[in-house]
Amino acid sequence: xxxxxxxxxxxxxxxxxxxxxxxxxxxxxxxxxxxxxxxxxxxxxxxxxxxxxxxxxxxxxxxxxxxxxxxxxxxxxxxxxxxxxxxxxxxxxxxxxxxxxxxxxxxxxxxxxxxxxxxxxxxxxxxxxxxxxxxxxxxxxxxxxxxxxxxxxxxxxxxxxxxxxxxxxxxxxxxxxxxxxxxxxxxxxxxxxxxxxxxxxxxxxxxxxxxxxxxxxxxxxxxxxxxxxxxxxxxxxxxxxxxxxxxxxxxxxxxxxxxxxxxxxxxxxxxxxxxxxxxxxxxxxxxxxxxxxxxxxxxxxxxxxxxxxxxxxxxxxxxxxxxxxxxxxxxxxxxxxxxxxxxxxxxxxxxxxxxxxxxxxxxxxxxxxxxxxxxxxxxxxxxxxxxxxxxxxxxxxxxxxxxxxxxxxxxxxxxxxxxxxxxxxxxxxxxxxxx
Amino acid sequence: xxxxxxxxxxxxxxxxxxxxxxxxxxxxxxxxxxxxxxxxxxxxxxxxxxxxxxxxxxxxxxxxxxxxxxxxxxxxxxxxxxxxxxxxxxxxxxxxxxxxxxxxxxxxxxxxxxxxxxxxxxxxxxxxxxxxxxxxxxxxxxxxxxxxxx
Numbered sequence: 402x403x404x405x406x407x408x409x410x411x412x413x414x415x416x417x418x419x420x421x422x423x424x425x426x427x428x429x430x431x432x433x434x435x436x437x438x439x440x441x442x443x444x445x446x447x448x449x450x451x452x453x454x455x456x457x458x459x460x461x462x463x464x465x466x467x468x469x470x471x472x473x474x475x476x477x478x479x480x481x482x483x484x485x486x487x488x489x490x491x492x493x494x495x496x497x498x499x500x501x502x503x504x505x506x507x508x509x510x511x512x513x514x515x516x517x518x519x520x521x522x523x524x525x526x527x528x529x530x531x532x533x534x535x536x537x538x539x540x541x542x543x544x545x546x547x548x549x550x551x552x553x554x555x556x557x558x559x560x561x562x563x564x565x566x567x568x569x570x571x572x573x574x575x576x577x578x579x580x581x582x583x584x585x586x587x588x589x590x591x592x593x594x595x596x597x598x599x600x601x602x603x604x605x606x607x608x609x610x611x612x613x614x615x616x617x618x619x620x621x622x623x624x625x626x627x628x629x630x631x632x633x634x635x636x637x638x639x640x641x642x643x644x645x646x647x648x649x650x651x652x653x654x655x656x657x658x659x660x661x662x663x664x665x666x667x668x669x670x671x672x673x674x675x676x677x678x679x680x681x682x683x684x685x686x687x688x689x690x691x692x693x694x695x696x697x698x699x700x701x702x703x704x705x706x707x708x709x710x711x712x713x714x715x716x717x718x719x720x721x722x723x724x725x726x727x728x729x730x731x732x733x734x735x736x737x738x739x740x741x742x743x744x745x746x747x748x749x750x751x752x753x754x755x756x757x758x759x760x761x762x763x764x765x766x767x768x769x770x771x772x773x774x775x776x777x778x779x780x781x782x783x784x785x786x787x788x789x790x791x792x793x794x795x796x797x798x799x800x801x802x803x804x805x806x807x808x809x810x811x812x813x814x815x816x817x818x819x820x821x822x823x824x825x826x827x828x829x830x831x832x833x834x835x836x
Numbered sequence: 837x838x839x840x841x842x843x844x845x846x847x848x849x850x851x852x853x854x855x856x857x858x859x860x861x862x863x864x865x866x867x868x869x870x871x872x873x874x875x876x877x878x879x880x881x882x883x884x885x886x887x888x889x890x891x892x893x894x895x896x897x898x899x900x901x902x903x904x905x906x907x908x909x910x911x912x913x914x915x916x917x918x919x920x921x922x923x924x925x926x927x928x929x930x931x932x933x934x935x936x937x938x939x940x941x942x943x944x945x946x947x948x949x950x951x952x953x954x955x956x957x958x959x960x961x962x963x964x965x966x967x968x969x970x971x972x973x974x975x976x977x978x979x980x981x982x983x984x985x986x
Contacts, residue, residue, distance in 0.1 A: 441906045447927060457925055460907045692904050692931065699903075723928030728943050730934050779943055783900070783936035809938050810886025830896050831937065 402427040404705060405489060405497055407479050407641065408505030409433025410442060411691055412672030412698035414461060416503050419702025421469050429471045430497055432489070436476035437529040439465055443691050445532040446551070446724070450558035482645045484665045501667050501705040504642055504655060505698060508635030508673040508689055513546075517608030523629040526555055540627020541565055544617045546605050548575040550719060552632035553588075556597050557724055559630070566597045567624050569617065571604040579719045581735045583753075584760050584776050591727045635689055637674040650676035654687045659711040661701035669705055671697035680714040680792060681733035681771040688715040713790065720779075730782040733789055734772035737764050752803050763803060768796040781807050788812075791822040837917040839978050840955060840962060842890050846972035849888025853964035853973060854880040860963045861956070876946035881953040882964045883940060890973055892964065893940050893953035895919045901932035901941060901952075910950070913957060920954040 404420060404427060406413050417429060440458040447453040456463075466473040474491070481490040482504075488496045510525035512518060524534050535555075543559045545552050548570035560566045568575070574585035575592065593599055600619075607618040608629065617624040637654040648664040650656040654676030661669045661677075672694035679686035693715045703710040718732040737749035750765040759777025763770060763785070769792045773785040784807060788795055793815060795802060801811055813831075820828055855868060862878035863871035871878050882892040899919050902910045909925045910932050912918070921932075926949040933943045933950060942951040956962040965973040 443906045443929075444927065453927065457907065460905075462908075691906055692935070695903050718934060720930045720934045722930045723943075723945065723948055728930055728933075728945065730930065732934070779930060779933055780941070781939040782934045783941075784939050786934060787937045806885075807939075808883070808885035809891055809940075810889045813886075826898055827937075830894060830898070 402706075403498060403500045404429045404503070405499035405501075406431045406503045406505060407433075407482075407489070408503070408507055408672065408674075409435060409438055409473070409475065410505070410507055410672070411460075411694035412505035412507075412701070413503065414439070414465070415695045415698030416505065416669075416671060416702035416705070417469050417471055419699045420706045423703065423706040423708055425470075429469075430474065430499075431466070431471050432474045432477050432479050432491065434476065434478045435528055435530075438473060438475050439463065440529055441691075442527070445526055445529070446554035446558040448532050448558075449526075449536050449555070450561040450724075452558075452561070479641060482641045482668075484645050484647070484668065487667070499667075502669065503698075503701055503705065504663070504668065504670040504674055505672045505694075505701075506638040506641065506674045509638050510631070511634045511636055512631065513633055515605055515608060517610070517614070518631070520608050520610055520614040521612055522610075522614040522627060523608060523631060525631050526551055527635070535559075535628070535630060538628040542624075542626045543567070543628050543630065544569060544605075544624050544626040545630045545632060546617070547631065547633040548572075548599070548601070549578060549632060549634060550576065550721075552630070553592065554724060555630045555632055556592065557595060560595055560597050567617075567626070568592065568597055568599045569603060569605055569619065569624070570599075570601045573602045575599060575601065576719075576721075578717075579721075579731050579735065580729070580774060580776075581762065583755070584729065584731070584762070584774050587760060587776050588721065588725065588727060588729060591725055595726065635673060637676075637687060637689075639674060642670070642674075650685055652676055652685065652687050654685075656685070660704040660709065661697055661712060662704065669701040671701040677712065678714045679716055680790065681716045686715065688717050690717060690719065692718060716789065718786065720782075727776065728779045729774075729776040730779045731774045732772065732782075732786060733770070734764050735774065737766075737772075752799060754803050761803060763799075765795065765799070768794045770795055770802075778805070784809060784812055787816070791819060793819045793822065837895075837978050838975050839895060840892060840965060841974050841976045843972045843974070844887060844889050846970045847884070847887075847889050848970055848972075849884055850969060851884050852967050852969060853882045853890050854884055856963050856967040857882050857953075862951075876944075879942055879944060879947075879951060881940075881942070881951060890964065890968075891938060891940060893919060893955070894938060895955065896937075900935035900937060904931040904935035906931060916957060918955050918957045919952075920957060921950050921952060923949045926950055 441460040510527040542565045545556045609616040648656045655670040673689035700712045721729040752763045754761045762774040764772030770789045858878040858880040859871045930943045933941045
């Protein structure tokens with residue numbers, strides 16, 4: 402068996418580990434267009450903030466490729482994928498044959514078509530090279546476009562470096578895909594408390610400056626700046642799959658089945674490039690987040706190595722760590738009313754509990770948890786995650802779920818009742834408490 | 837490997853394990869009457885909650901916290917199989933907190949690290965089992981279903 406993996410981040414590395422757990426001998430060739438291997442993308446803002454130096458960005462030890470017997474081709478771009486001859490062509494003209502292939506090509510940062518976007522001093526934040534570039538940029542004033550997770554963390558990292566930072570978001574709140582208005586307001590206050598100016602509901606329409614960016618022009622004002630970080634999202638890197646004529650979904654990701662296999666036998670896809678079934682939306686979705694990439698990479702790897710394993714489905718989950726200053730965790734849907742996948746006969750329910758410093762909201766669809774937002778108190782987040790992932794009927798447990806005293810023991814009867822939803826290991830793990 | 841088992845019929849909810857865990861493991865003074873005045877305040881890694889029942893990390897075979905950690909801070913000791921937080925590299929992102937099916941990882945804002953039970957891996961014997969007055973917490977061999985062919 403010859404395995405080829407295209408990509409070198411979470412999904413790819415997780416797939417390598419899964420393959421090697423079953424197949425210790427076969428050849429694995431890994432191709433990544435990034436020269437720096439094994440670093441964790443989500444930690445790049447920590448690098449810019451000077452909180453972590455390069456070695457601490459790694460999520461696997463530097464001898465990973467030797468240890469797992471992987472031929473790593475780093476800084477190498479794959480030009481073409483031929484599904485008929487089962488080969489890939491890399492730059493320089495070399496071809497590599499494969500028996501099973503994984504596309505873990507991730508995403509490209511979206512570069513919005515705003516006039517002046519090509520000016521110097523403007524960067525996205527996706528690669529190590531981007532982080533390096535932003536780190537090297539000189540100046541006192543920064544504008545960050547887009548208040549998603551990357552945007553917010555970029556802001557904070559630049560602020561920690563002593564810059565004057567403005568966060569510009571075209572929608573009406575910060576972290577619009579992660580939180581509802583109420584949670585976002587709490588977090589926005591924290592961000593502003595750090596000395597960051599936050600402008601929501603306003604869009605950048607032009608970048609002005611003589612070669613180097615000097616001003617961001619919005620509909621109603623001009624923001625003077627020395628550098629700009631553009632963080633308006635990612636789109637799947639589907640060029641190879643598209644050229645090879647593979648099936649692309651309606652969200653522009655590669656479509657896969659529950660074994661993470663594409664429409665072409667022996668070719669798999671995982672991570673930010675893949676469109677998977679979203680448990681909470683009950684529809685295909687691209688959940689371009691770290692934990693989903695790790696899960697999908699593992700499922701793909703196991704199937705590639707011959708062990709039939711089905712993916713339970715993806716769902717969004719985000720954690721706002723200590724970096725921002727208030728612990729907040731959000732999973733699944735954020736609002737009942739804006740759910741685009743509602744069908745007739747479905748009942749939605751939102752339960753909220755608010756204190757001065759904390760906020761909790763649960764979103765229930767047909768008696769099952771499809772979303773949870775926790776601000777302030779987050780330690781029990783994993784309990785909600787289990788209920789959401791396993792789509793357990795929780796109607797009888799709503800008072801406990803919203804209460805401050807929620808704990809594993811009180812939830813155990815419910816988990817027992819739904820034992821069939823857990824795998825053997827998962828369930829025994831839970832019962833292993835001595836109960 | 838050995839894990840901590842808890843007998844719910846014996847657990848009286850006296851919280852002795854919590855007090856001792858916090859004092860012995862996290863405090864500087866190692867003495868309860870002084871530990872409660874320490875800043876940041878020491879915290880336990882075992883939680884007496886619900887029925888009552890003392891719950892601490894299960895050191896899962898397929899540990900969701902290890903999988904969720906973005907920089908390999910949550911680790912498994914290859915010799916003992918115990919899951920632990922390598923505190924110097926913890927960036928306090930709380931991904932592990934979000935993943936833990938038992939809710940026993942404490943996102944400590946004051947210590948800026950994830951705090952959880954490591955089954956006293958650097959000590960002779962787990963403190964919670966040692967101090968439990970009714971011996972509800974015991975150290976026992978893990979059952980067979982976990983044996984995995986490597």
